[in-house]
Amino acid sequence: MPDPAGEIAARIGDWRARTDAALQRALDTAAGGEPRLDAAMRHAVLLGGKRMRPLLVHATAAAFGATPAQADAPAVAIELVHAYSLVHDDLPAMDDDALRRGQPTVHVAFDEATAILAGDALQTLAFSVLAEAPLAAETRLAMVARLASASGALGMCGGQAIDLAATGGGGARDISGLERLHALKTGALLRAAVALGALAADVDAATRARLDEFATALGLAFQIRDDLLDIEGDSATLGKTAGKDVAQDKATFPALIGADASRARLSELASRMREALAPFGDAAAPLAELGRQAIERDH
Template sequence: MTDFQTQLSGIAKAIEEELDAYLAAARLGGPGTPPDRLVAAMRHGSLNGGKRLRPLLVRQAAAVFGMDGAASLQAALAVELVHCYSLIHDDLPAMDDDDLRRGQPTVHKAFDEATAILAGDSLLTHAFALLAEEKCHPDAVVRVRLVAELAAGSGAGGMAGGQMRDIEGESQGFSEGEIALMQAMKTGALIRASVRMGAILGGADEKALAALTAYGEAAGRAFQLADDILDVTASTEAMGKATGKDAAAGKQTLVSRIGVDAATRHLGETVTEAIAALAGFGPQADGLRETARYFAARAH
């Protein structure tokens, strides 16, 4: 097993354990007791799947500044809760209308649409509760910066806004520039936020934060390009979710514009751009470099 594979399996195991412990009525309580059905739906949409790549980016970016994995784990978990919420909502009939996710029925199929909406709402809300806890970071100023960063990456100017642009593109059509903006928001914004949150946890100065932001933006483009290529070339069994749906739904992607071969070349160029952004860092950024290469390797 390579060092990168060890990192990937390590973060997946750590996040799975944290999710299992956190997504329980005793941990999620407020003025009242969480309904069992809601907790079960939250667990169904979060556990037993996913490579946990966004938490990995939080951990790797924090590690550039010498922070160990345990110290960045709570922020990484918050990012994963937001990602899981987004998948639950993306799969809804009013959005992408998917029946399969990570090889199992989507939350609205396993439960119902209303429960799926509430499960996503709850995961999103509790992500910010995790960032507010002193366990996340002892400095309240850092915690506030993390909250603001995750909100920016997941809100109207980030992931949620990107989903809106995606819906608009199905009927209105997009230029290549508009496709790039939509994807930078829908997919790239949370990847960008993951990298920046790790850097903030690690105490990055403005110059280092700018470099890591450039890396995160390029890595986000690479991830989405690989995903779009796989939607055309991979089987449903290999992906654990339906493929070939972008074209059927009239989705606007770079692959649909320039073809798989040209998109694959562009993917390689984008990964090179991501790695170049890390030129000012030494071996401590090797994890981020390997993750960018992994994003490209997914499409082959």
């Protein structure tokens, strides 16, 4: 008998392997400079990770008829931006963490200056990958603009700034402020991943809007799950330091509304994701599965 769940898992596994190979090739194109910098970049990118963002690119593109080759460059680019953000997020001036993906963070494995440069180099490499992608010029330009918007002051970096201001009892201590923080810091790149996949498939505006409804709910759900794992998980499973949010008095959903209410919010967001994808039927099944994994993951 057919095994739809097994087929979806196999497709996601294929996309993950394809992304890992493409990331390796992208890093190879940047090799040949200073060896320590090259090693730090590889440490940041190639030592594991959920690959949620590139998987969202591939799943969205595939749902609307794009080939894996058309999704490769945006998938790699968004993962490189994500990796750079983690390198900088872990720095002593930011979240000051020593563990990432079960390994020493880049500034611990190397040094702070090298970590800063590695993050900078990964970010510029991301846009080089998009600029040189084998896609139509107008598609490449749209992808560059979308990723830049999601990464900058009105996206991920802006969210990180709000998060830093909120740490230790600062702002973002109500639901609306917290949702804005997470919509920028975490949600912007997740929404961009789905948008890049949609651009690869050249979908219409109405479809892009519905996909963005899914991605917006996913972005918030992803962060709420992160907040819960910080208080419920352990460092070995998480691959990063557990309990950091409480120790640093960060603005989180469990801190603001409690763990039970946070889980209830996750359930609401899961329903919103399903409703957004419903018109697309079986074609969107891998997207729906990635949404489920984001909510039920243990790391």
